[in-house]
Amino acid sequence: MSIQEIFGKVMVYLAPAAAAILALLSAAGLYLLLQRKKHGAGTWQMSRLHKPFIGVLLLGYLLVVFGLTGLSRTANYAGATNFHLFSGYMEAWNNYSIFSFQLIVFNILMFVPLGILLPLLTGKLSRFRGLFAASLGTTLLIETIQLVTARGIFELDDLFHNTLGSVIGYHLYMLGTRIYQERRLRLAELTKRLAIPVAIGVLFFGTHLVYVGKDFGNMRIHPVYGTDMSGVTITTSIPFSHTASTSSVYKNEHSLNRKRGQAIAHQLQDKLGLPPIEWEGRDGANLQFHFKESDGTRYIFTYFVLDGSWDLFDDHYHPEEHPAAVAAHEARAQAEAIMKSLALLPTAARMTVTENGEYDWRLPEQAYSPRDRWDGYARLSLKTDGGISAIQYGFMSNRYVRDVPIMSPTEALDQIHKGRFDQVYAFRQGDQLDITSYELSYVYDTKGYYQPVYAFEGVVNGENLWLLQIDARR
Structure with a gap:
């Protein structure tokens, strides 16, 4: 999902949320005017509107979040779950580009406002333990709704990123509160409250330096989850060479x-x-x-x-x-x-x-x-x-560019036996995979290098076509 798509979806739900906030604030303002006329200007305090105002903002914010995470999708994810923590990072690394990490960053930033609004709404959530529990509960509710309505995938990565965003928001709230109370900014407080976003920035920058220093780019065909092959029988009638060799890489x-x-x-x-x-x-x-x-x-x-x-x-x-x-x-x-x-x-x-x-x-x-x-x-x-x-x-x-050493076809076949690849549709217990052919082919990595791969073809249970590419480089 591109930045334009994310922004477009935000605007779709921001408009009704803003309208709801405006309507509720208008009602609150009218109520204030009526109270001032009834009791006199000196007997009514503006501070009484603090919690209703924050509550309205929180309601509008949650409307946008629920719209983005549920209503913006069709019900095409029945029973979809992903319990592989940090698998999103592996997938982003394999598909490295400016946009590959944007969903991770967006899922963090999306919940920063929650960490600010909750402690503003009630003092009970101004302590970290309460804020953490409320944030985790909110994102757990969202993931559960996605699972039940089939409008999204229940992912551990989302639980982690959303809660992390709330924690960042909480620390920003505490930093602002401390500055307001003490009328000064202390370096120790600033360091403490900004430690998490700074660490995230250093992590992403370090990752980029590692990527830039690589001779070649990353291979999108590298596995993220891997495939369970314990219940699959693999057969083939074609010979596989045990001889390793070299192959050319192009740019x-x-x-x-x-x-x-x-x-x-x-x-x-x-x-x-x-x-x-x-x-x-x-x-x-x-x-x-x-x-x-x-x-x-x-x-x-x-x-x-x-x-x-x-x-x-x-x-x-x-x-x-x-x-x-x-x-x-x-x-x-x-x-x-x-x-x-x-x-x-x-x-x-x-x-x-x-x-x-x-x-x-x-x-x-x-x-x-x-x-x-x-x-x-x-x-x-x-x-x-x-x-x-x-x-x-x-x-x-x-x-x-140059020649590189590649594994033998037998070694590539062994990668399949070990499940070192991702399968769109998981194998079932008792499936039979018959490999009918293979050849040395080429695919582009993320830097535009044309790298050698073994392209396999086969049939699952005698009827379903099966295709797979295995990185040939050692």
């Missing part, structure tokens, strides 16, 4: 180059005659551009920052609603002219027509060897009137 020439994404978006607009760009933002770690709606079209361009691939499609086009109108030879010529105008294809790329009428450009088969290389494909889909329905561009230019 994508366009990895993390956001300016290239912007340039291609404007190039598409110019060469293809697309409407002006009306919105530019992020889709997770990637860039996204929306072209202004025109003549029934709504083109969306997404640039994948990690490897430099991209796609463009008309979100309003549905082929079944349009009868065929362009002859095959005319469409082929149109497709070739469109891609030629963009001047992005490798010179060796050759076009073929797929069974469903799409136009594919691919490179001749080539071995993985220590030289700069192109990989990937491009695909163009045309509308029935000859216009563009979608373009997918996946050609990637990779520069040779």
Whole structure:
């Protein structure tokens, strides 16, 4: 979830919360005026409105929190739980980017106001023990509601982060209270109250330094939880070599180059005659551009920052609603002219027509060897009137870096036996996995290095296709 998505969801529930707060405060103000008229200005004290005012703010805040954690999702998480503490950190590390840690930080910051409002509401919660219990109880209630309504995952990480945020808020409250009472700021008090956020900042900064110092990036295919294989029978009829060897590592020439994404978006607009760009933002770690709606079209361009691939499609086009109108030879010529105008294809790329009428450009088969290389494909889909329905561009230019030692296929198979991978759908007791093939392939790491992996294929219980990638590097 990107920062824009988080902010958008906050605004959805902030508006009704603000309206509720305003209505309750208006009612409280009217009540005050009536009391002043009835009893006289000198007999009514403003301090009596302190707790109702804080209570209203707390109510509005909880409305936003419950909206974000429950109402903003559909009921697609029936029985979903995650009792692996700190698994979010492992997942964020494997997928390292500016956005990979944002959900952790957001879950902490979201509960900072709770740690401030609760002790303001009642003196009983101005002691740490009471505040901690109330904060833990609140976040436990939220996680339980998510589990019962199937609108979220019950996660230990969320319990930890939300409670930690409340504790930070409590220390900020205590710091502010001490400054107000003593009319001065003591270094010892400041150090004590800001120790947790400073420690978090040091931890994240240290993590970044470790990442920057690594020769290569992190592999997203590395396991976070692992898979229980104790009840699974693994069979195969293919031979696995015991010989370890070396393989090349490459670097994508366009990895993390956001300016290239912007340039291609404007190039598409110019060469293809697309409407002006009306919105530019992020889709997770990637860039996204929306072209202004025109003549029934709504083109969306997404640039994948990690490897430099991209796609463009008309979100309003549905082929079944349009009868065929362009002859095959005319469409082929149109497709070739469109891609030629963009001047992005490798010179060796050759076009073929797929069974469903799409136009594919691919490179001749080539071995993985220590030289700069192109990989990937491009695909163009045309509308029935000859216009563009979608373009997918996946050609990637990779520069040779060096050779690295890799494990043998037998060692990679052993990783599967030990469950050192993550499985989207868990195996069940008695499942049988038959591995039918494997090959040495490549995937990008988080720094844009093209690293060797073993790509396995198999069948579960004789019918369900099973795919897995295992990091081949030692």
